[in-house]
Amino acid sequence: MTAGDTTLAPLLRIGALTKRFGGFTALDNVSVDIRPGERFGLIGPNGSGKTTLINCISGAFRTDPATVVFNGEDITRLPPHVRTRRGIARSFQIPRPFRSMTVIENLMVAADFTSATHLRLTAEAHRDQAMAILREMGLAAKAEARVTGLSQVELRKMELARAMATRPKLLISDEAMAGLSGSEVDEVLDLLLKLAGESITIIMIEHIMQAVMRFSERIMCLDAGRIIAIGQPSEVMANARVQEAYLGT
């Protein structure tokens, strides 16, 4: 297996991360290393802290120094847009498109603000890049459509495409398959696998078990802000605490 090589330095290191909201501890001493090129599944019941963890990584929430290290750099003091430029992109659990724009304009925002040469590159060059991503995502036909007219699966793909337009090293997919039909789940899953094949590290949060199992090289299960299991998908699924907390047996 080429991806997720254990000998490489971790791309993302979460070190003893604790996040409290008032008296409520959303994340309790979470530590994990994500390796370059890894396909990482993140599961856990509702309210277990999955999205909080993502928000801490992408910068929506601030955390203590050195708790989030990306590519060898402590990024805990960086605002979200700088983290995006460093190579962390995400989609949202509830899609958050730019509603006043067309699909391709959504992607152009990413191109405009993440390429170091955004002042020199012409609008046409940005447009070509965005079109290439849309083609890869199977959204080329919808490039000029308003996002308000998209179906749920198209909206999910658009979010992934917008994240890809920032040219990430790490892509975090936050329940990109929620509310989709069986065949649509497969479509999005195939897309994510294709992206992983392009040596992008992917963290996938998902409730759809068969998708997580098919996708992940490693799975981590959170419950009440703590890691209760981490390892090979089959190991994690066999874990008694995971079955109790998550699968509800």
Add this chain to the structure above:
Amino acid sequence: MKRNAIAFWGFALLFLAAILLSAQFVANEYWFFAGYVILQFIVLSVAWSILGGYAGYVNFGTSAFFGVGVYTAVFLVSAIGAPLALQIAVAAIVGAVMGFAVGLLTLRMQGIFFSIATIAVTIVVETTVTNWRSLGGAAGIQIQRPPVTAPFHSYVQMLVFVQALLVVLSVAISRYIQNSWIGRGLQALRDDELAAECTGVPTLRLKMTACVISGALMCAAGAPGAMYLQYADPASAFNLNYSVSVLAMALIGGTAHWIGPVIGAILLGVTQQLLTVTISSEVNVLVLGVMLVLFVVGAPEGIIGLFRKGRRSEGKA
């Protein structure tokens, strides 16, 4: 793109030439008094729209910026007898600094909280000026106009031309922002601030930029007002009516395109002048309110929203 730019600047030159020529051919001073007010409202609503429209941060502090512009001019005239160009330039700098300060204090707040904070700023600034003895305090202050130079026959004619220059300047800036990456970033953060951040948009810096530019233009628009009235007092310079009128003009015109606030300011500005002359200056506030309600209900994207809808349905047919 290129052809658009030529058309834009050609039209701007024509507009300025027409104002210059009118100074030669129009005898009745009233037209200049009324025209000045309308041009001033165009600058204010275009400036307002840079933050309020593109970024979606509804600013109720227009009157604070406008009043500071007026009083910057008053201060410069009474202290060192500064010429008009210097008054406007300094007012723009003061406005930029004030925009930066207000932005720093308020732009971390979102939605209604930002709007309330800007009202508070207006009150703070007005109170400060009211208690500033050397600027006349609550009683106001009178200033003298210097003699006018050719080709203008009166000082007000010159002020109209100066305000027309500010119109061209502010529209050019607004148009540039709209078509540039700054505009796309502002549009993205107006749609969804967190998503914009996570797409690489430096939202706070862009909002600050918009607030600084908007503030500078509003103050610059206010500066010639001191000479226009030859008198300034806090109650009228910081009148909340400016904030409300400008907001109404921008929203009624439509904020998605730079032309929107221009159309809105002309439409409402002319209406206000007509009502002031024919009925009373109080009625125009009422009409403003009614029009705002009608537009919010019937055409939430303003006049340009109506046009775009028409064009879009034509395109589909």
